[in-house]
Amino acid sequence: MNEHAVRALVERARTGDAEAFAALFGCYERDVARLCRRMLGAGPAAEDAANEVFLRTRRAFESFDNRRPFRPWLLAIASHHCVDRLRRAALEARLFDPRELEAADLPDGGPSPLRQALRAEQSSALVAAIDALPPQQRLPIVLRHFAELDYAAIAELLGATRNQVGALLFRARRELRRRLESTGGNEA
């Protein structure tokens, strides 16, 4: 769906047109569901979360600024909701070990970045590897590469600083490379 059509739907939804809002949300429903699955793992929790996001979005819709793109806004809400759920599940407000968040000491010389070998057929292997990461590494990856949030937004969500987000992402990608190299090396 192009930008104009989305804008038109947003305009209509603003006037209280429930049908328009449902259509609007419908455009991104799959993205929301995917985000929840990636963040919470496949299962009923993710489906619940997706439904909850629908309600939250409708409540928050009045504050949406139509000049900005809709998808990132929606996914930011979804991300918030998922992080809340994770926090609740962990029974602890702090999702991250402070040591994980240290920006210093990020040495060079780990596995090199994933190349196109992983692009075509192995996309599903890559997703599986992302799913298998611990949440503190999985979340930044999903927020960055699927919700396409910038560091500041991710930092706000996770209650960290931008530098810490950079360090988290750096470590997460490293870990991903390491895992993929040790499992996929023979197949490539």
Place this chain on the structure above:
Amino acid sequence: MSCFPEASYALYTDGELEPGERRGVEMHLVGCQRCRALVLALREEAAALTDALFEREPVPLRTAPRPDPARGVALGIVPALAAVVVAAGVIGVILELRLPSGIEWLNPFRLVGVYEMAFNLVFLLRDEVPGLLELLLAAAALGSVAALAAFGLSVISKRWLGSTLSVAAALAVLLSASPSWALDLRFHAGDVTVPAGETLDETVIVNAETVQIDGVVDGDLIVLLAKRLTIRGEIRGNVFCSVRNLEVSGTIAGNLHVIGQNARLGGTVLGNVFSLSERFTLAEKGRIARDATHVAEGVSIDGSVGRDLFAAGEWLEVRGSVGRNVDTRVERVTLLAPARVGGDLDALFWREPEIEVAPGASIGGETRTRIHERPSRLDRFLHGHFYLWLGVRLAAATVVGLLLHALVPALFDGRLGTGGEFFRSLGIGFLAAVAAPIAVVVSACTLVGIPLALMGAAVFLTALYVAGIAVAALIGKSLLWRGGEVRAPFGLVLLAGLAVLMVGVSLPFVGPPLRVVAVLAGLGLLVERAQSAWRARVRGAPAPA
């Protein structure tokens, strides 16, 4: 400057560096291939992650990591403009002014001295490095044959056996080909003489210091890079020769093709004569039964030409007879008694016409003298057909570009590079533009390499055209660059770039040098793309399972 830590490049790739740091990283990337490769890898990784999470078909990402395009253009523009201005100045001076005669030979647009220099170089090599030219010739000849064979083989075998085998086959052909397999080449360090009364019943290919034919060659005579070729006997086929001095007093039943410094024809040629030389003389007793075509500094015709005479170069002097028309593109035409021209005399001059027809000379038809009018640079902008043609060329280039994009999308990947990259492309393009024609001519000189030379020339001309289109696509991309990518369809990108480029090269004064720069940069770009495609292919060759 030393490299940044990998974490900084990760931040750079994510677009999360502070402006100051970003500039530092970009400055470093301009000069560091290793870090560029790292950034490229990080970008590919990011794209792979996004694609995987979106569960969508990956789109191949071949964009080289480069600093912001606007920055690259800014870096490139100033030196590029300076280069254009200097080039415009130099070319303008060469074209507009007559250089003092002492340095006239520097002028690449004139013939003076070029032959002298070329031949001196060839003979210097021949004398100082014995065997080198022979070796090069043999290698070029064998290489041509082998390349043709390999091309054929690869076309046949590619379908079933893949490229590795065809490369091996090409090597095998190259290594196994012996001179006798290709053609009967004879190399003699000294002299070759066919004495009177002797008849050779075959085509003769010979390379020797001096060649003298007093007997009969019942076939073609091919002489490569001799100092002197003297034909007193009879050649029943054609003669192809590249010699310093040619002297013919015998008979050639076919055509005579000569590339040489001095050619003097005192005998009879029953076919046509084509010469590219410094000086061509048809002596009083000389006779060319059909047409004579000469590109030479000086042409003097004392004998008879059966049909038409065409001459281009510095001067033409006729004392003999020409059966039909004389057509010239020289600076000075002289007809002395008892010259006789059966048809018309058409003389086209570049400057003031210098034509002298002595009282005893006769011209059967009309004499037409024209000065080649160089249209004023601004005049053409007033005519509608100029814009019509611009439109037609734009449309043609767009269609070709779209076709190419469908066939070879990789050709249009990438972005307008930094200043350094721009100049590297320019340099490579310049080398290609110089080397390709030389390779074509050298290949053609070996005669057996002529098919290869023709193919090479066709490829080269195509590349020149495509170069412009490739550059236009890049220009279009940077015009429509929004938020880190191009969202417009390729057709629009190409059209925008072509429009800008065509308007640019049509401008008065700066247009022509701009065209040269664009074509050279594009050519360099094509060479680099071809190189990286080749490398990727070699690297990406299927490994055994």
